[in-house]
Amino acid sequence: MLVFLIKKTWQRFVATALSSIIFGIISVSLVALINEIINANGERQTEYFMVFAALALAGVVVQLISKLVAEQLSEHSQAELRKLVADKTIEAKISNIEAQGDAKIKSCLTEHSLKVAGFFMSMPGILTNAMIVLGAFVYMAWLDWVIFLFALLTLVLGSVSYSFANNIAFKKIANAAAMQDGLFHQFDAITDGIKELKLNRSKRTFFKQEVLHPAIDALRKERIEGVSILHMASSWGGFLIFTFIGGALFFLSQQTGEESQRIMSGFALLFLYMLTPLETLLANIPRAFAAQASANTIKTLSDELVNEDESRVPALASFERIQLQSLCHRYYHEQSDDIFSLQPIDIGFKKGELIYLVGGNGSGKTTFAKVLCGLYEADEGQIKVDNQAITCTDLDGYRQLFSTVFGDYYLFDRLLNVPCEQLEQKGNALIRKLNLHHKVSIEAGRFTTQRLSQGQRKRLALVVAYLEDRPFYLFDEWAADQDPVFKDVFYRELLPELRDKGKTVLVITHDDKYFALADRLLKMENGCLTEVTQSPVTPIPTLA
Numbered sequence: 001m002l003v004f005l006i007k008k009t010w011q012r013f014v015a016t017a018l019s020s021i022i023f024g025i026i027s028v029s030l031v032a033l034i035n036e037i038i039n040a041n042g043e044r045q046t047e048y049f050m051v052f053a054a055l056a057l058a059g060v061v062v063q064l065i066s067k068l069v070a071e072q073l074s075e076h077s078q079a080e081l082r083k084l085v086a087d088k089t090i091e092a093k094i095s096n097i098e099a100q101g102d103a104k105i106k107s108c109l110t111e112h113s114l115k116v117a118g119f120f121m122s123m124p125g126i127l128t129n130a131m132i133v134l135g136a137f138v139y140m141a142w143l144d145w146v147i148f149l150f151a152l153l154t155l156v157l158g159s160v161s162y163s164f165a166n167n168i169a170f171k172k173i174a175n176a177a178a179m180q181d182g183l184f185h186q187f188d189a190i191t192d193g194i195k196e197l198k199l200n201r202s203k204r205t206f207f208k209q210e211v212l213h214p215a216i217d218a219l220r221k222e223r224i225e226g227v228s229i230l231h232m233a234s235s236w237g238g239f240l241i242f243t244f245i246g247g248a249l250f251f252l253s254q255q256t257g258e259e260s261q262r263i264m265s266g267f268a269l270l271f272l273y274m275l276t277p278l279e280t281l282l283a284n285i286p287r288a289f290a291a292q293a294s295a296n297t298i299k300t301l302s303d304e305l306v307n308e309d310e311s312r313v314p315a316l317a318s319f320e321r322i323q324l325q326s327l328c329h330r331y332y333h334e335q336s337d338d339i340f341s342l343q344p345i346d347i348g349f350k351k352g353e354l355i356y357l358v359g360g361n362g363s364g365k366t367t368f369a370k371v372l373c374g375l376y377e378a379d380e381g382q383i384k385v386d387n388q389a390i391t392c393t394d395l396d397g398y399r400q401l402f403s404t405v406f407g408d409y410y411l412f413d414r415l416l417n418v419p420c421e422q423l424e425q426k427g428n429a430l431i432r433k434l435n436l437h438h439k440v441s442i443e444a445g446r447f448t449t450q451r452l453s454q455g456q457r458k459r460l461a462l463v464v465a466y467l468e469d470r471p472f473y474l475f476d477e478w479a480a481d482q483d484p485v486f487k488d489v490f491y492r493e494l495l496p497e498l499r500d501k502g503k504t505v506l507v508i509t510h511d512d513k514y515f516a517l518a519d520r521l522l523k524m525e526n527g528c529l530t531e532v533t534q535s536p537v538t539p540i541p542t543l544a
């Protein structure tokens with residue numbers, strides 16, 4: 001995932017890395033220069049001062065550049081990650097998205113991408129300080145190779161203990177990242193379930209104390225444990241540094257002469273200057289690990305979201321007959337280890353038919369509708385449009401035949417059609433026809449409000465579906481939220497109008513009063529679809 005991001009933002013990445021490294025080199029050169037100035041004589045000192053001034057100025061400029069570019073790098077990488085997750089989700093199979101769950105997807109879009117971006121933000125600090133420490137080591141080797149070897153030994157010891165601690169800490173941090181996805185699910189429950197929580201005090205208390213708080217606390221505990229291990233390792237590193245400094249100073253104090261004085265002051269300066277960069281480096285390690293855990297989570301999600309093979313097939317625009325042959329679809333319920341299955345379905349739909357589909361709750365009506373319109377891929381059997389079999393690569397093109405309003409429809413705040421004045425006029429005329437004009441209209445492609453009642457929102461969803469002007473309309477219990485007068489308008493006027501325009505309309509309904517208005521009546525029972533030949537209601541009641 002980090003490689004993907006680096007590829008996407010490589011110019012900024014290189015600029016950040018280079019400017020941070022150059023700033024590190026300048027910083028450590030300044031320290032070496034200070035030591036040389038202290039120990040140099042008159043003329044040479046002036047020369048050094050000039051170099052010092054030039055380096056200091058360059059340092060300020062380069063540091064500013066590295067910070068500015070790092071900020072851009074961080075924002076760009078976060079934007080790239082969000083686009084990646086969002087696009088992958090939109091392009092994935094719907095069953096695949098449902099299996100992942102929206103909490104995990106939201107968590108990747110927000111917190112995980114923020115953590116990865118945070119790492120890029122801290123990159124200048126990490127690289128600059130790494131360069132300072134590296135430069136300090138080089139200067140150390142130049143001043144006294146024995147102390148340099150001693151420093152190297154300390155570094156190896158520190159690294160070994162650090163990697164041991166990291167292994168334990170990383171598992172905890174990765175575990176915390178997974179727990180966070182579950183927590184997002186509970187955050188959704190706070191807003192989505194607020195009515196239920198407000199109306200029932202004991203439920204509210206139980207939710208807070210037994211569900212939400214334990215989930216928050218479990219995540220806190222895991223994160224604290226993981227990060228504490230890293231901080232302990234960091235303190236151990238600090239201890240090693242001080243041991244090294246003490247040992248080096250003791251070793252130097254045993255030596256005499258003018259040269260040893262220069263070396264001693266050089267080391268004193270180095271140690272002082274190195275401490276903060278070393279500490280910053282160590283402190284940044286937990287953040288880097290959290291970023292890596294988040295990057296892994298995003299990678300796992302994007303790998304699991306299988307892209308639909310759309311292959312940019314042309315959209316189907318019309319049909320004479322859609323034939324389903326031995327079509328099957330199954331849901332496996334992991335928790336209860338049972339399967340819901342649509343029995344092999346053989347049925348055909350002609351252009352310009354009005355079909356009602358009835359059946360009990362959970363009998364499989366919605367599932368059938370989703371397989372019919374290509375949202376779910378059939379596990380067995382096939383769909384034929386005018387005798388042409390639809391393969392999985394044709395599915396996206398096939399779906400373009402349908403316009404739907406399912407029970408869990410989503411109403412976007414705008415039309416999402418290519419902006420066009422005629423379309424807006426047509427939409428506003430439909431809004432008037434559906435008696436919504438006193439509440440809402442379409443302006444510049446957007447609905448003026450979405451603050452509508454359930455029934456009104458559903459009417460607006462119907463407007464959106466009408467504007468798509470597709471050959472096959474599918475309504476899943478659309479009329480359930482409508483008042484009796486509008487129900488009548490829907491069944492007696494709107495549906496027959498659609499049929500008369502040559503549209504095929506499949507209506508999932510429980511409104512038996514209107515069954516006789518359908519051309520065909522289908523019944524779903526336990527996943528088994530049958531055609532009801534005899535019309536159950538006669539005669540057709542007339543509109544009052």
Ligand SMILES: Nc1ncnc2c1ncn2[C@@H]1O[C@H](COP(=O)(O)OP(=O)(O)OP(=O)(O)O)[C@@H](O)[C@H]1O
Pocket residue numbers: 098331332340359360361362363364365366367368524
């Ligand atoms: N996304 C899903 N994942 C797994 N199982 C599901 C899913 N959606 C529905 N089911 C299962 O499939 C069965 C049929 O559900 P479906 O929604 O098709 O019924 P329905 O006839 O439309 O019911 P209703 O009249 O209540 O809307 C149910 O037993 C349900 O548990």
